[in-house]
Amino acid sequence: MLRLAWRNVSRDWNRSVLAISGMALAAFVLTSALALSNTYHAGALARYRFALGGDIVALPGHFFVDRALYGGASGGEGGGARGSVAGGAPAGAADWTLRRWDPTWQGNLGQFVPGIGEKGYLAPANDPDVFRLDTLQASAGAFGKAGVAGIYPYLSLPAFTETAGKTYPTPLRARQAGFDAVWVRQDEVGVNANAVTPGIRLVTGRWLEPSDEGRMVALVSANRPAGAGPAPAPDTTVTVSVPAVTVGADGRPVFDYGRRQEFRLQIVGLYNVTLDVVRENEGEGGTGSAPVPWETGDIMIPSKTFETLYSLVSGGAAPEIAGQLGLVVKDMNQMNRTLKALSQAFPDWTFLPAPQLAGMMQRQAGGAIPANLSGTFVLVSFLLAGALAAGNMYVVIYQRSKQIGILRSIGASSRQVFGMVLVEVVGYSLAGGLVGWVLVLALYSLIVLTSGAGLAAVGAKAGSTLVVVMGTTLAVAAAFGLAPAWFAAGQPAARVLRHD
Amino acid sequence: MSQLPRDVPASHYQSAAQRRLQRTRVDAPYRPGDPILRGLNLTKRFLMGTAPVYAVRQTTLEIKPGEFVLVVGPSGCGKTTLLNLLGGLDRPTFGEVVLEGQPYSKLDENGLARLRRNKVGFVFQFFNLLTDLTAEENVMLPMQLVGLSPAKTRARAAELLAAVGMAERAAHSPFELSGGEQQRIAVARALANSPTVVLADEPTGNLDRKSGTEIIGLFRRLNREFHQTFVVVSHDLSFTEHADRVVHMEDGQIVKVEAKTA
Structure with a gap:
């Protein structure tokens, strides 16, 4: 019967091509919708990760x-x-x-x-x-x-990459995807008033409080210009001048640059980091994000802020020895925990995970196919393709009524006829699914590659896409092939032969 | 057994012998020597709109093992319908068919299919070979349906093709064969599972005189050599000389039975 089913498929290529095309079209639409949606999201996420530097964005409130x-x-x-x-x-x-x-x-x-x-x-x-x-x-x-x-520009704190339990320091530039870091938006609240280390900036996520005075951590830029002068050293005391701020009648802060406050700050830790600032577009009409080295000097943040951030994110106390600052978020669970902890520790800040930002951007950009729309699109496509396959099989069965009658007359059971027709439908569907998958893989690869995700992403998606497409086409074949197969199996031999 | 239709009085066309046969218990155990195939009080009614049309009317027929029975009659007299009923291709409106003690009414569609597969061989007027398969594959098909091993299937097909004189044409497509050759292949296919009875519906109707005579001769030879039971439907009275018994039908009824004396 299998051989007969194959002969049936192969003897009329026009009909077979029609059926296969229907399923290929459906598979193509399905996979395209999935790929577009996934790729868009992945692309947006990748862009955000690149632009924002990690999975969590810390924003001051x-x-x-x-x-x-x-x-x-x-x-x-x-x-x-x-x-x-x-x-x-x-x-x-x-x-x-x-x-x-x-x-x-x-x-x-x-x-x-x-x-x-x-x-x-x-x-x-x-x-x-x-x-x-x-x-x-x-x-x-x-x-x-x-x-x-x-x-303000965002300050990138380099991340560590965790792989198989080992942690590697990862400079920002190498990060493309799969790395996790916390991004702290820089609020530059003051500039070092001392001439010792010109260009030192005071960064904090909130306004300075009197209690902040005296303990700061200096992040020494690894790419600081050669002529930037001596780097800040532990126990160095610097004076930072910041504009005075008062609260206006409407509750808004009012800055008075005519009156400045000076903060005397003691550097209690040094961290050599590669500092980058990411800006959204590179030049007018720019098409992508690009990290821009922070060349203006070194940065100090309140030690309490730094230590809390570090300990929350890295899971340990801030190191005593100056080194590379690693803010690691291993997975989504840790990300969520970190987000919660950070939010509690810094209520004035906003911490956003990059996936959420990507989703927001996707929704706001309006360029992506909404999930419900793409789902409807795919469903309708598959219904049409399935109906095409089923209709085609009905025509095939009508054309082959004599064959079915002969098979029934020589003793083929309804189950055997049912199986033969179902094998044909499944064969058409698998072939169609395969063709659709190949077509869409080409399109998918194009999209992924142009989104900058790289070949690895194509390879990673190819397998899962194949599984989705073949699984779905098989399900459609089963759903839409049952009716014609059942119809064929129920044909009384005498009636079919008499009709013939 | 089914009741008689109210609108057709049984006495109108029943012979005494048929009435006697009707009284035969359909569920009696089959014993060697008994008729292998019995059609009891068979009626097949079709509806033309609301008007009933009787293709076969209360017809009773018994086939003995190894018998060569020829059913003759004019076109439209119900020969093919009777054959379909006997072969389990169709179900009677009334009556019963019993093959080797197995009443058809006790079988569902799959049971009937199984019975056709194992115990009945069909030969049709238009050969009804599957044109996508070769001659050999056509012969192998019934054996594949019963799940015979490929080696045995192939060996048996070769044996049957040789028996019908078609060994040289095994690899040919039906399109490449003459009508007579196709019918020989159909005969080989009908014999594939060593059926209890072979039912042939106008096997010479689509053949020239010479080929038709050869096919009937083949039936007769197989009947004698292998003791194969044949029921052959034909409108050609010239084949009556080959038959052990000739059943004449008219208007859905058996009107005469001629038994050849040995």
């Missing part, structure tokens, strides 16, 4: 405007009324206010990158328009070029 860098009511190039470095001088704290994030502005969320997830955003107090953040301008502004205020 509020932030402040350093108008010395970005402010200026008189306006300037590039940012127009929003000012620029060139326009530089602060004209008054009231020029900038902090607006809370309005959920009705979801449509602008994509433009808010990398400020995505922020609790608020910045806008000039006297600006009646909605202040739309432009990532290109924002990042340009962050690097001292013409641009708008509001987005």
